[in-house]
Amino acid sequence: MIKDNEFIKSKNVPGPTKEEIRALIIAKSEASKKDVVMDIGCGTGGISCEIAKIAKKVIAIDKNPEAIEITGKNLKKFNLQDKVELIEDEAVAGLKSIHTINLAIIGGSNNQMNEIIDLIDEKLVYNGKIIVTAILIETKVQALNKLKNLGYNTEIIEVNISKGRFIRNKTMMLAQNPIAIITAIKLD
Amino acid sequence: MIKDNEFIKSKNVPGPTKEEIRALIIAKSEASKKDVVMDIGCGTGGISCEIAKIAKKVIAIDKNPEAIEITGKNLKKFNLQDKVELIEDEAVAGLKSIHTINLAIIGGSNNQMNEIIDLIDEKLVYNGKIIVTAILIETKVQALNKLKNLGYNTEIIEVNISKGRFIRNKTMMLAQNPIAIITAIKLD
Amino acid sequence: MIKDNEFIKSKNVPGPTKEEIRALIIAKSEASKKDVVMDIGCGTGGISCEIAKIAKKVIAIDKNPEAIEITGKNLKKFNLQDKVELIEDEAVAGLKSIHTINLAIIGGSNNQMNEIIDLIDEKLVYNGKIIVTAILIETKVQALNKLKNLGYNTEIIEVNISKGRFIRNKTMMLAQNPIAIITAIKLD
């Protein structure tokens, strides 16, 4: 994984998703070089960069122009820009023009989780996956219900990680905020 | 419990120990109105204030003059000053002049955990308790080993708590750093 | 707190709520000897016993006859039966006959969270508290929304505790399942 502090950041754009969470998302995604992947709410580009190292193509979307800019910069920094298409738009609008995808990772939804998932579902191949990361407990429950209702094979994990900071030969553990990772497979 | 933000704070003094951790310490301590209690490394006075509401007498010690000052202010704020003796000293030095105690809570030790526990052990009644809170993993192991070696009946819990912050009708969980609470009873 | 293993248990009745969670609930409740308290879904009696040590009166309700029986046994074991009224009923039905209360603790709701909270709200004094413990993420969100909608001053914490088991001089931390504690104050 790229280290958290290697990403170019902007104070108005959330992310990057912490290294360990990116690792878990990538592992859960089982992405391969044949996959066309959407990163919805790409923010700083944390997920887009990791997925671009693996997949055939990444489509990264964010409604915030600064997020698109900063994601672009990070893709360039890690020399991954050729694989990634950047769309500055609301997810719901942007998803309309998308064709078949194998995997979608939702990192931001802003109260439109249901609509976003419905639109992804239309484009997603069978056995394709939707992964949702949620830091809001309401989002977590909403995404889980939506995916279960669509008949997806759904899993949820909640991750609490703390990282050691060395202080004069001793180690203080600093907590990262809890985050849920929902992994859902579209069954045929 | 007193709310975290009700305490007068100083930027050079750690604490107060978070409300939930204070609640767990008080519960584990089973302190009663007959008890003489030491608060070693009283910091902002978080523990001293809570214990003073219950115990007969509290002796609060800290090597940092500012900690003693701020603990004094907090005790006054909550009208608990009459029950608490404040000692500005290194724990090891200050403990020498102490007589019998029923309970000691160690919130700071600065590499002198073993010496501090040995000195407490000399003053502690049978069935008395030593409680250690540790945010450093090395301190945790050291205190645990020391207390087990002294033959105390020892328990350790590790606490990870996150607290909701309401953001536009949604709830984000903010993690507090993990902390260990060691509870040890002196057997006769 | 009463230790977990001191409670009489029955395999068909959940509980007792773990010692540390009971401690946090009691602390959050700020129960005093003037309070009339309802324990809704009393299960094994873990909460009823702790609250009975503090409050003026406890009304414990459970729809499961075995829960009422086992709570009764535990109250007797700790000599707290005089303070506790046991009601074998659905919470929604049983709450109808209740008069003024100062505090309600909801440990089980079975899909009737909204109705239960509405009924409690009718009986609860101003500045009274409702505490909900939730192990299901949907219940957590539902209770939180309901209490916020009723205008209560609401807090949520999520607790992850692990406890050391000593194995040949070493310490393995065993995780307890995460639980949310929602504390809500009725404002006037």
Added chain:
Amino acid sequence: MIKDNEFIKSKNVPGPTKEEIRALIIAKSEASKKDVVMDIGCGTGGISCEIAKIAKKVIAIDKNPEAIEITGKNLKKFNLQDKVELIEDEAVAGLKSIHTINLAIIGGSNNQMNEIIDLIDEKLVYNGKIIVTAILIETKVQALNKLKNLGYNTEIIEVNISKGRFIRNKTMMLAQNPIAIITAIKLD
């Protein structure tokens, strides 16, 4: 990652390391197809199988004959046996005959952490990595100190993961025991 329940298990052999922890270890290891990797204390083969999918060669060692047997079975099940050499021996003894390695993952040490790390250090290339997973708090501190003392660039994370179990349309989070992952790079 291979799902936890896809591994052949034996009741006398610990493991497999949970899916999410395997994912984090693999990510932290940054293993590539050029690497010769040791899996020390291979247990059920959870780590050996994952690493064998990536690395050039894996040397798996365990002192428990049953662990070697079960690891062998799992390697065969996932058709990875050609890449893995199995050694049934104490780590300290078995490490003597090893040549250059690029990565070592320690999943079991049984009080010989220091000796094991010293031996690995002799065989490990510069910029090679040692990863230690520890469920015992004493092991965690010991490995951390040892690696820091050897001058390795060392990181520690503590992972608490819970996983949803769906119960009648609701979701209960079940906690996995906390585990530390120490990642150390040999500097030149």
